[in-house]
Amino acid sequence: MRSKKSILILFVFFAIANLQAQVNFKPGLRGGLSLSTISEMHADYRPDFYFGGFGEINLTKKYALQPEITYVKQGSNNVARNYYDPVTDTDQVAYQDLRLDYLSLSMINKFTFGQGFQVLFGPSLDVRLSDNLVRRKNYNDFAFNVGLGYRMPSGLAFDFRLKKGFLDILDSDYYTNDSNNHYLFGDYNTNINFQIGISYSFKTK
Template sequence: MYKSKLAIAVFIFFAFAKVQAQVSFKPGLRGGLSLSTISEMHADYRPDFYIGGFGEINLTKRYALQPEINYNRQGSNNVARNYTDPITGTENVAHQDLKLDYLSFSIINKFTFGPGFQIQFGPALDVLVHDNLALRKENNDLAFVTGIGYHMPSGLAFEFRFKKGFFDVLDSDYYHNNTNSHYFFGDYNTNINFQIGISYSFETK
């Protein structure tokens, strides 16, 4: 019995030591083009930028867990809103570019295939830091991120991501467009964001 326990303890020790030897940490920076809109609005995509930092924890040769902090400028351009003029009583249409800037905290799972192709996905918590909305339902957002990337031996990587928010960000009683009544405008307006950019991870000793 004693020898069996000793053998199990030795096996666990060497297995843990092997895992520890494979684990590495690489800090990095990322940034690029942000294209965003808000669902069910018949509005234009808003081009802007995102920038952030990350820590890539390589647990195996093919899998890494990557916590990130990103500043992401989102929103939607050319949003049409029908309203009644309080003075004349006439119906008017106003167009406005909506801005929603978030500080995003995400945990990204990265699986590497072949020489450097990656599949990325994970949750994100977006904390609102600035906006120009007259009325809104939620200050913050919870989103899911997915995408692909190509990582080169130099540490430079090219990334394409899609991020979908889950929270209703607009007050539909204010941002209402009767001309789009055949859509579910105003019922559930969520953030939609595409990111196209690069990242660079630094070698650590």
């Protein structure tokens, strides 16, 4: 019985030692173009930027866990704002560009195939830093990321991601674009964000 326990302890010890030998950590920077809109609003995409840092924890040759912290500018352009004008005693509509700036905390799973092609996915918690909304439903957001990338041996990488929010972020009784009825309009208005950019992983000993 003792010999079986000894063998099991030795097996666990060498498994942990082998895992530690394979694991390595690489810090890095990322940034690029942010294209965003708000769902069910009939609004235009807002072009802006994102940038941030990450730590790539390589657990195996094919899989890495990548915590990220990213400043990303989101929102939507050409959104109709409905309001009552007491001077003219009429309902008015004014078009404006909505701006929402987030600090995005993500945990990305990264799988590498072949000569550097990557599949990326994972959740995000987006903390709103500022906005120009008049009426809000949620200040923060929960989102999920999915994307593809390609990493070069030098550590330079290119990726394309879709980040989809889950929380209703504004009051659609106040903000609405209902002039076009050929696609969905509703009151569940969530963030949609496309990110196209580059990143660089620093080599560590």
